[in-house]
Amino acid sequence: MFAIKFIGKVFMIKKQPLYCDFDSHKITEKNNTSRLYKHKSNFTWRGIKTEHYKPSGTDWSDIARQTLIGNHGESVKFHVRYFEIASGGHSSLETHKHEHVVIGIRGKGICVTGKKKHILNFLDTVYIGPGIVHQLKNPYNEPFGFFCIVNAKRDKPKVLSKKS
Amino acid sequence: MFAIKFIGKVFMIKKQPLYCDFDSHKITEKNNTSRLYKHKSNFTWRGIKTEHYKPSGTDWSDIARQTLIGNHGESVKFHVRYFEIASGGHSSLETHKHEHVVIGIRGKGICVTGKKKHILNFLDTVYIGPGIVHQLKNPYNEPFGFFCIVNAKRDKPKVLSKKS
Numbered sequence: 001m002f003a004i005k006f007i008g009k010v011f012m013i014k015k016q017p018l019y020c021d022f023d024s025h026k027i028t029e030k031n032n033t034s035r036l037y038k039h040k041s042n043f044t045w046r047g048i049k050t051e052h053y054k055p056s057g058t059d060w061s062d063i064a065r066q067t068l069i070g071n072h073g074e075s076v077k078f079h080v081r082y083f084e085i086a087s088g089g090h091s092s093l094e095t096h097k098h099e100h101v102v103i104g105i106r107g108k109g110i111c112v113t114g115k116k117k118h119i120l121n122f123l124d125t126v127y128i129g130p131g132i133v134h135q136l137k138n139p140y141n142e143p144f145g146f147f148c149i150v151n152a153k154r155d156k157p158k159v160l161s162k163k164s
Numbered sequence: 165m166f167a168i169k170f171i172g173k174v175f176m177i178k179k180q181p182l183y184c185d186f187d188s189h190k191i192t193e194k195n196n197t198s199r200l201y202k203h204k205s206n207f208t209w210r211g212i213k214t215e216h217y218k219p220s221g222t223d224w225s226d227i228a229r230q231t232l233i234g235n236h237g238e239s240v241k242f243h244v245r246y247f248e249i250a251s252g253g254h255s256s257l258e259t260h261k262h263e264h265v266v267i268g269i270r271g272k273g274i275c276v277t278g279k280k281k282h283i284l285n286f287l288d289t290v291y292i293g294p295g296i297v298h299q300l301k302n303p304y305n306e307p308f309g310f311f312c313i314v315n316a317k318r319d320k321p322k323v324l325s326k327k328s
Contacts, residue, residue, distance in 0.1 A: 033293050034290065034296050037289040077316070077317075078241060078264065078313060103311075126201075127233060129196040147267075157313070
């Protein structure tokens with residue numbers, strides 16, 4: 001990341017695309033002031049947009065993303081995202097060098113890491129190591145929501161299959 | 165952080181102390197394998213120790229810490245900790261260059277950032293910018309639990325007062 005000055009303000013330019021993110025090359029105004037993102041009681045937050053999991057692709061379905069921390073000008077070395085998988089949905093089956101920390105928040109779901117398959121309930125926490133093939137799925141009837149925390153600088157995932 | 169080989173294993177040595185942590189200079193075996201920390205239903209996790217907030221000091225009271233991610237050999241650039249403040253307790257009133265992300269999980273509490281005072285309920289999320297004086301308090305009757313996510317490499321806090 002590097003800074004430029006434009007119309008009297010400092011903007012941070014992301015040199016590396018942030019994968020799984022929209023507008024990966026967008027200009028973000030640096031904003032280090034403290035702020036509150038109030039939970040709106042239905043797993044959405046005031047001031048946080050709900051977006052698609054990825055901008056395109058047929059290797060995933062029925063996932064929404066909210067980026068709580070990481071695209072509002074913060075200088076932290078990590079991003080905090082909340083994902084929600086609707087009943088029957090799943091993330092990409094993928095691998096990458098960067099690690100994931102996944103914390104179950106709403107309902108329950110399945111987290112596949114390598115040959116292991118974990119059922120995730122509230123606050124169950126999974127550390128997914130580098131290079132591990134993984135996927136999140138929701139075969140249950142209620143939405144499955146979880147935090148996923150990642151390094152701010154991270155490599156592009158390799159998608160392994162178009163099927164869940 | 166740098167690596168040494170000892171009795172056939174690779175150990176990671178933390179060059180910088182990690183403040184607010186116990187055993188800041190301890191040797192941590194590198195461990196990048198995926199793993200699950202199962203929630204035990206009372207805001208504790210299988211495989212995670214419950215510790216004091218800080219090893220010493222009279223500027224805080226009644227806080228327990230659980231480090232979920234960051235001291236088990238992970239190479240992530242962030243640490244995920246769960247803190248719980250008992251009724252009447254509080255953290256240090258402090259400031260530092262590194263940022264905090266605080267997410268309310270159990271009960272409710274107060275987060276002071278500069279001149280602002282936020283009541284934090286479930287999933288309310290606060291970004292605390294660099295250099296902001298802050299404190300977490302629990303004036304309520306039930307325990308107040310929250311995740312606090314920080315950069316792995318961070319500076320030492322300056323405690324401003326011994327009183328809450």
